[in-house]
Amino acid sequence: MRIAVLAIGRARGDPAARIYDDYMARLPWPHELRELHEKRPLKGESRKRREADLLLAALPERAVAVALDGGGRMLSSEEFARRIGAWRDGGAPCLAFLIGGADGHGEAVLKRADLTLSFGAMVWPHLLARAMLAEQLWRAASMLSGHPYHRA
Numbered sequence: 001m002r003i004a005v006l007a008i009g010r011a012r013g014d015p016a017a018r019i020y021d022d023y024m025a026r027l028p029w030p031h032e033l034r035e036l037h038e039k040r041p042l043k044g045e046s047r048k049r050r051e052a053d054l055l056l057a058a059l060p061e062r063a064v065a066v067a068l069d070g071g072g073r074m075l076s077s078e079e080f081a082r083r084i085g086a087w088r089d090g091g092a093p094c095l096a097f098l099i100g101g102a103d104g105h106g107e108a109v110l111k112r113a114d115l116t117l118s119f120g121a122m123v124w125p126h127l128l129a130r131a132m133l134a135e136q137l138w139r140a141a142s143m144l145s146g147h148p149y150h151r152a
Contacts, residue, residue: 001087002094003031003137006058008051008101009126010035016127023134028141033130034058044103052106055098063094065113068129069105072116081140083115088144097133099126 003024011017024031036054038047059065064087075083087095098109110116119132142149 001029001092002060003027003029004058004060004063004094004096005031005033005099005130005133006036006055006096007033007099007126007130008036008038008054010037011127011130014127016125016131019131020127020134023131023138026138026141028145038101045106047101048103048106049108050106051101052108055100055105055109056112059096059098059112060094062092063096064092064115065096065098065109066115066117067098067100067105067109067113068119068133069100069110069116070118070121070123072118074118074120077136077139078143080117080136081143084137084140085144099129099133102126 005024011020020033024033036051036058038050038054040050042050084095098105098113100106100109119129124132139149141147
């Protein structure tokens with residue numbers, strides 16, 4: 001199973017990128033980060049639709065799509081790990097995590113998503129959300145392998 005993180009925007013040396021890279025390097029699964037960017041100065045719904053088009057065009061074939069969105073479902077780390085384990089054991093070739101732009105996801109992404117996931121009611125910077133995702137992926141991998149990293 002591969003992990004694909006599809007994100008609107010670029011890290012450009014942000015300190016959160018180092019955290020993301022550190023946790024992703026620990027994963028037992030192959031992974032990739034695809035940073036996508038709309039160059040035209042679109043606003044509001046037009047920008048969200050275009051960013052949704054970019055994310056969906058980059059979505060690997062047959063991937064399980066998980067959209068990170070404030071209106072999504074909140075899962076505990078244990079629930080998240082169980083979901084990943086079920087997808088892995090069910091033969092999912094790829095888990096793709098979609099991180100939208102500053103205005104959130106366009107409707108097409110939310111309709112396509114197999115799961116819409118929230119990190120809570122607070123608003124998080126998109127680069128920090130990447131780091132939080134990477135840590136939770138590492139935590140899930142640790143739990144699934146019986147590693148003592150997760151001590152809840």
